[in-house]
Amino acid sequence: MDNQSLFQRALKTVPGGVNSPVRSFGAVGGTPYFVERGLGAYVWDVQGNRYLDFVQSYGASILGHADPQVVETIALQAHKGTTFGAPTLNEVLLAETICEKVQGCEWLRLVSSGTEAAMSAIRLARGATQRDKIVKFQGCYHGHADFLLAGAGSGMATFGIPTSRGVTAKSVEDTIVIAYNTVPRLEDDVACVIVEPIAANSGLIVPKPGFLEGLRAECDRVGALLIFDEVITGFRFRAGSCSPLVGGVVPDLYLFGKIIGGGLPMGAFGGRRELMGELAPLGGVYQAGTLSGNPLATAAGLCVLGKLDDGLYEAIEQKATRLVNGLRLALGESSVSHFKTLIGFAMDDYAQFFHSMLARGVAFAPGVYEVAFPSYAHSDDDIEVTIEVASEV
Ligand SMILES: Cc1ncc(COP(=O)(O)O)c(C=O)c1O
Numbered sequence: 001m002d003n004q005s006l007f008q009r010a011l012k013t014v015p016g017g018v019n020s021p022v023r024s025f026g027a028v029g030g031t032p033y034f035v036e037r038g039l040g041a042y043v044w045d046v047q048g049n050r051y052l053d054f055v056q057s058y059g060a061s062i063l064g065h066a067d068p069q070v071v072e073t074i075a076l077q078a079h080k081g082t083t084f085g086a087p088t089l090n091e092v093l094l095a096e097t098i099c100e101k102v103q104g105c106e107w108l109r110l111v112s113s114g115t116e117a118a119m120s121a122i123r124l125a126r127g128a129t130q131r132d133k134i135v136k137f138q139g140c141y142h143g144h145a146d147f148l149l150a151g152a153g154s155g156m157a158t159f160g161i162p163t164s165r166g167v168t169a170k171s172v173e174d175t176i177v178i179a180y181n182t183v184p185r186l187e188d189d190v191a192c193v194i195v196e197p198i199a200a201n202s203g204l205i206v207p208k209p210g211f212l213e214g215l216r217a218e219c220d221r222v223g224a225l226l227i228f229d230e231v232i233t234g235f236r237f238r239a240g241s242c243s244p245l246v247g248g249v250v251p252d253l254y255l256f257g258k259i260i261g262g263g264l265p266m267g268a269f270g271g272r273r274e275l276m277g278e279l280a281p282l283g284g285v286y287q288a289g290t291l292s293g294n295p296l297a298t299a300a301g302l303c304v305l306g307k308l309d310d311g312l313y314e315a316i317e318q319k320a321t322r323l324v325n326g327l328r329l330a331l332g333e334s335s336v337s338h339f340k341t342l343i344g345f346a347m348d349d350y351a352q353f354f355h356s357m358l359a360r361g362v363a364f365a366p367g368v369y370e371v372a373f374p375s376y377a378h379s380d381d382d383i384e385v386t387i388e389v390a391s392e393v
Contacts, residue, residue, distance in 0.1 A: 001046045007031045027367040028351040033358075038065030040377035043363065051363035052382055054343075054372040058365070059232050060258040062316075063304060064377020070262055070303050077299040083291055090298035097305050098260065098268065101240035104250040108270030109279060110293040114231035114257030115143025117267035118194065120287045121253045122147070124269070125192035125225045127285035128278045135193040135224075137180040139202030142194055142229050142255075146171040180205055183214030192225040193218070197249075198242055200232045200371045204337040204344025212249040219252075225275070231257035231267070232371070237317075237340045239308045245340070259308075262300025265291070312376055316341045319383050320374045326387030343372040356393040362386050 010017035018024045018032065025032045033045035041064050043053045056064070063070065095108040111117050122134055122145070134147065142148045149164045150172040162172050178184045180199055193215050199205040219226040228251040233242040236259065243249055253271040260266055270276065280286045317340050324338040331353070337344035347353060350368035357364060362385070364372050374383075 001034075003033050003045060003047060004031050006034045006046055010034075022365070022367050022370065025366045028354045030355060032366070033363075040064040040066070041375060041379065041382050049361070051358065051361055052378075052386060053363050054374060054378075054386075055363055055365050055370075056373040056375050057263060058258070058370065059236065059373045060261065061263050062236070062259050062373075062375055063307065064375040065263075067304075067377070069307070070300050073299050073303040074262075074264070074296055077295050080295070082296050083294055085290065088293065088295055088298065090295060090302055091293040094260070094293075094298045094302050094305070095268075095270075097302065098256065099270065102234075102254060102270070103241065103243070104252075104272060105241075105254050105270040106273045107276035108268050109276065109287065110298070111267040111269070111287075111289055112265045112291050112294065112297075113143065113267045114229075114255065115145055115267070116289070117231065117255040117257055117269045118142040118148060118227075118229060119145040121227055121255055121269040122192060122194065123287065124275070124278060124285050125227065125253065127283075128275055129191045129223065129225060131189050131191035131224070132174045133176060133187070133190045134174060135176045135178060135184060135186065135190055137178055137182075137195055137199070139180055139205070140194075140196045140199055140229065141201035142196075143231075147175050148194075150175040150177050181208045181211050183211060183218060186218045186222045186224055188222045190222060190224040192227050192253075194227040194229055196233065197228045197230065197246055197251075198233050198339055198342075200342060200344070202369050203346050204339055204342055204371050206339050207246050209247070212243075212247050216249045216251075225252040227251055227253045227255065229255045231255055232342075235259040235305065235308060236342065238310075238313055239305070259304065260301045261297045262302075262304035264297035264300045265294065266297040266301055313341065316374055316376055316378075319378055319380065322380075323374060323383045323386060326383070327390050330387065330390040330393070341374060343374070345372070353393060357389060360389045360392070362389050 007017050016024045035043045036046045037044050042050050044050050098108055099105050146167045149167045234256040255269050257267040277283055278285045320341045324336055327336045335347045345368050
């Protein structure tokens with residue numbers, strides 16, 4: 001089996017050959033590699049090529065692929081059943097684990113993706129405030145719910161313009177899009193402001209001092225809710241929210257995903273008790289899911305969260321920092337951005353860089369706006385190899 005013929009075959013039954021658009025290599029050209037298996041820092045494609053993997057399922061696999069303990073945990077749970085439609089102990093344990101580590105997160109609801117977490121949290125915010133408008137920031141991605149698929153004009157606040165066909169003008173007319181790192185003056189019809197506290201979906205952008213504090217103050221002034229989308233940043237740099245690393249603002253609601261599911265489909269949203277208490281079955285904001293709090297995902301998530309201690313984060317950060325230093329020497333200072341364990345790129349010809357690296361066995365994401373995710377499984381040698389390859393490229 002080879003990638004090219006498998007892609008041709010996929011194109012016959014799967015739109016664009018992929019189940020999520022960025023995987024199609026649309027931004028960089030060429031044929032995607034089809035992964036056959038992964039282990040630690042590596043993935044192998046169906047042709048047997050090995051890649052040093054900095055995609056790591058877009059950050060879902062912080063320990064690397066197929067961590068033996070996570071695999072064992074999932075296998076044990078699979079033998080006991082994979083979904084019941086009744087509550088389980090692990091759902092409670094996962095909620096306890098997350099709430100214990102995240103300030104202002106008293107109640108947590110589990111869902112099956114980051115998209116679902118964002119969609120549900122915004123419904124909750126609208127329900128709780130009895131207001132319609134939401135504010136988001138240019139370049140922040142919160143999943144593919146209709147009202148969050150809004151781009152923006154430049155400069156001042158603009159009302160949302162749909163960035164996907166099929167999203168009606170009406171469904172984004174209550175979405176206001178603002179430039180990141182700008183504190184808007186809010187009206188009192190705003191239900192919530194949703195933001196990536198460190199933006200990692202348009203390269204990597206760290207909030208300017210005062211930005212998150214300003215959002216908090218504006219939300220408080222008009223009675224709007226502040227939502228931190230931590231689907232990427234949650235449990236990424238430390239065991240909990242990234243907020244203490246960027247000023248310590250406490251939002252009203254947090255969104256989590258990726259890492260907390262241990263590589264299985266999982267999302268979550270949480271906040272103060274009286275706010276979360278607006279959700280069904282306690283309150284009038286409906287939200288539900290057949291596979292929510294899925295037994296495999298909660299088992300995997302608990303296993304991963306149980307392994308995330310300061311030493312682990314320090315180890316990843318050290319490697320990320322070495323990699324960044326090496327990449328900056330190879331590619332130029334301004335081509336690489338960095339925050340602790342995340343790495344972003346900014347370059348004119350990312351496609352060429354991407355393909356040249358891939359041809360030499362190093363896989364970054366097939367799009368310049370995606371960040372690189374060094375995992376705990378990346379060894380010092382892996383980092384050295386990546387730097388050498390980048391220098392050669
Ligand atoms: C910050 C952020 N929020 C939400 C999402 C949506 O998550 P999912 O792809 O699990 O629906 C993503 C996905 O990358 C994300 O990066």
